[in-house]
Amino acid sequence: MLTLPPWLGRAEPELVRDYLDPAEEPRTRNFAAALERCVGAGRTIEVHDTHNSVSAIAGVEKLAWDSEHFGIGCARLAPVCVSPGLFAEQRLAAVAQIVDAAMAWCREHELSVLQRRVVGARGDEVRILEDRGFRLMDSIVTFTAQAKVAGEITSVRSVRTEDHTALLDIARDAFPHSRFLADPVFDPAKARAVYVRWLQTLLSGHASGDKSGAGGDVLVAEDAGKAVGFLSIRRDQNLEALTGRIVMPIEMIAVAGDKRGQGIGGRLLDAACSWAAQHGAELVEASTWTASMDIRKFYQRAGFVMRDVLFTLHGRVS
Ligand SMILES: CC(C)(COP(=O)(O)OP(=O)(O)OC[C@H]1O[C@@H](n2cnc3c(N)ncnc32)[C@H](O)[C@@H]1OP(=O)(O)O)[C@@H](O)C(=O)NCCC(=O)NCCS
Numbered sequence: 001m002l003t004l005p006p007w008l009g010r011a012e013p014e015l016v017r018d019y020l021d022p023a024e025e026p027r028t029r030n031f032a033a034a035l036e037r038c039v040g041a042g043r044t045i046e047v048h049d050t051h052n053s054v055s056a057i058a059g060v061e062k063l064a065w066d067s068e069h070f071g072i073g074c075a076r077l078a079p080v081c082v083s084p085g086l087f088a089e090q091r092l093a094a095v096a097q098i099v100d101a102a103m104a105w106c107r108e109h110e111l112s113v114l115q116r117r118v119v120g121a122r123g124d125e126v127r128i129l130e131d132r133g134f135r136l137m138d139s140i141v142t143f144t145a146q147a148k149v150a151g152e153i154t155s156v157r158s159v160r161t162e163d164h165t166a167l168l169d170i171a172r173d174a175f176p177h178s179r180f181l182a183d184p185v186f187d188p189a190k191a192r193a194v195y196v197r198w199l200q201t202l203l204s205g206h207a208s209g210d211k212s213g214a215g216g217d218v219l220v221a222e223d224a225g226k227a228v229g230f231l232s233i234r235r236d237q238n239l240e241a242l243t244g245r246i247v248m249p250i251e252m253i254a255v256a257g258d259k260r261g262q263g264i265g266g267r268l269l270d271a272a273c274s275w276a277a278q279h280g281a282e283l284v285e286a287s288t289w290t291a292s293m294d295i296r297k298f299y300q301r302a303g304f305v306m307r308d309v310l311f312t313l314h315g316r317v318s
Pocket of ligand 1: 174175252256260261262263266288289294295297
């Protein structure tokens, strides 16, 4: 049984959804569950201060889905919970100790790639990771918009089984960035296939690895009776338990290459905001790569506002 530090729910920003300001109690539960999972699939790491109190606690775990898909041992360092109110230098020193211990654990377990995702508020920790050979693979911006019921949005409807092949074809080549495509250690064909596997999971309505299609819908845009774009949106019980609000994430959006720039993506976003409102949501969340100015403009034009950034780094374990 893990002993949790009393400050856990007030730890420094760490969660992808900390921008939604979750309360202390659900935040404690969220960290506790993630740390418990690491006891099973990895290890936890503690850092003590000069009075022998825990000043930071973290978890590292093997990523079974990624390891199986790429045939390369992959692990994740998360969460890294740091006591509130430490001086920046104390926090950076604690994180450095944690990263070193996590790398050592990966080495012992023959895992080659260690992933760490850093929230914008703790961007100064990137240099601790870079000092240890980590490289930035991905930078993501998160947006939200108010859910609101719109009038009928033409040519957008719920997915049907007969759409699946066309949608999987769109997903195969649509996405230009990802942490897997950016890291030369991963086979590019397998990196592109991640999006196809993800869409298959969303269409199935079930969970696979870290992804789930439960509680959601895939909205399809039609042009002359053909499926030419899709967007997936869903209810996420964990997110609701954490934030106490109904916030629905858009998981994927893509329009066929020859149909872009004609307003189809915009209609899908409007339909998503409407679907979310009809299902009781307050906010819709979307995230995309900071690298694409066009896609950022696309969300902003549809009324989405930027809330946070996330940096994903990969460390090579030798
Ligand atoms: C992002 C995307 C869904 C937008 O769909 P769309 O149907 O082209 O969007 P709209 O026509 O409603 O809006 C077009 C606006 O989106 C932006 N845009 C982004 N990528 C674009 C592209 N490849 N072609 C044209 N416009 C694009 C532009 O700002 C454009 O504005 P403009 O019309 O003033 O030039 C679509 O470009 C796409 O499928 N991209 C590849 C998949 C992807 O990157 N998904 C987002 C991952 S988070």
